[in-house]
Amino acid sequence: MQKIFLFCFVILFSSCGNKSSEEHITKKPELTKDSSSTETITKKPSEQNKENLISIIAVGDIMMGSNYPTNASLPPNDGRDILSGVSEALQNADITLGNLEGTLLNSGGKAKDCGEHCHAFRMPEHYAEYLKDAGFDYMNLANNHSGDFGVIGRESTKNTLESYGIKYGGLQDAETSVMEVGRTKIGFAGFAPNWGTCDINNLSKAKEIVSDLKKECDIVVVCFHGGAEGTGAQRVRNETEYYLGEKRGNVVEFSHGVIEAGADLVLGSGPHVARAMELYEGKFIAYSLGNFCTYGKFGLAGVLGLAPILKVYVDGKGKFVKGEIISVQQKGRGIPEIDETNKSAQIISKLTQMDFTNSKINIDGDGIITIDN
Template structure:
């Protein structure tokens, strides 16, 4: 069965891209309600991680990993399995070119990330099928970098969103229709600071999909900013958003899962109106010029379970860590899980969550 909606082709299938808009309008046209009559699965699995940047050839190829990125996810690939496997693509795919944001093109002081285009296949083969491109590095190489990145993701059938030119996508897997949108405070991305517009987009997507996933790149950066402050976060004179208010607003509008990244450290989690929020998933797989000291070097790999209504059932936290020599590996000390537990207890007292020693988060049962 096919529907032609504002130039978008919608096709039923096991895992088929339904709509990824290329115009600058933020709100998609609502589909007829009878298109939503589909078989729902009882439990859906969403695997979610934070920043991914597996090596940049700029300003020097010395910032590429010694195995050319081939084994970037080797330590965790058995955990990257779910209906959705999500990450934040912290940079663009581009084989050549200079960045206008960098005055120093000789030394190693420029934070502009250009992953070789072949690295996209490594991310695809690891299992990722949904990526945010709403962040401060997707535009490091201008329009060419953004365009090349989106063309490559399209060619690999990896769903993505977050650019003004591509604010959302809708896709289907196993007869469940998902919508995804992503936000950031950065140029050419869908703004995290325009909350009313974000709510309007999410509400429209919820009318078309069973499950709406929202991602944001927001909040100040580094170990001094592990807590969720419940106010606007200004960092380097830039408004990085009020991530607490934003997350609650998009859930009020219909979002089922909210996944945050940007601070480069792990932050607390929250369940609001039975919907799961991760306020920052930290640095997941970031080779090269990223600081990996202290809390910057630990991160969660979340294995979320939600029901067909999008309500939170459980989350298994697989703790990982990175350093410059050993790269991404499992963390036997469960640092990310322990950090999430501690921060959630502090930032959201009375949270009604159970943190078990095995690394699981579950809602408390009603008496």
């Protein structure tokens, strides 16, 4: 594979020009495992990249339908087409990653007992093939749904991802993963406030994990699942956030802290809406990448159904150089398609201007991300 994603007020935005589909078409080479003690995926750098930069694509929550408690929440055609409208865009980077919001388990496991305010998601195991075919290399498992079916569900998810050559991290028994693009070694870690995950609320431990990972890697990517949820949670707050009584972390303090410990790119999910983006000490933060592909059991009205495909370019030391937001809108019960009107990019641009008034990044109406001089 060649390539190894943020509201009770209204944001006005205007329609902008279309993106050319040609820039998203590439094919990926096969992955090979390294024989070192830390499992490593070696990938060829993008042939289209003339600047010797590393390109990383990230998206938010992925839940491709659930077979629990019945198959009524599975997509048509056994899900084969669920990512077909976005796969070309996803494949156009050195590394592509997302947040896997649920388990990969055909049947069984004990569903969590969490009352009427939450759900348990169980995707058929072969749906991992759709992730692989769409171009995904890494899945963050640090979230509130990776433990929906207990230890059995977690083990099945890990084993299934491994069988398709997809790396993962963010669990207490699987904290990190390492991949290589050319000669550049890239480490991944994930954090959330949930059982069995690396704790977003324990910043000192998070910094230790990141610092240790940085010692063996050129670039460190940190994913987190944190912050409040819903349309009233679009704004980034430098304070501890809660949802349904759960302590969901101070995402600003966390993101700045892990960058100070060595992280080069920080990617958030959890609020189910897109949030602002920030440049901190030259390193890029996306505070929430929203609902990317969440079929059947998620509210998708308005901003809940809008999300970015975020593509960032970093140099060999992890410093942000440039980026792009490809806007996506979920159609029907949750099929992601490219949004040529760029609504997500325009929303994120507005939020970034409001939440980080001294921001050093500029996001234009077409989603192009540059650094202000």
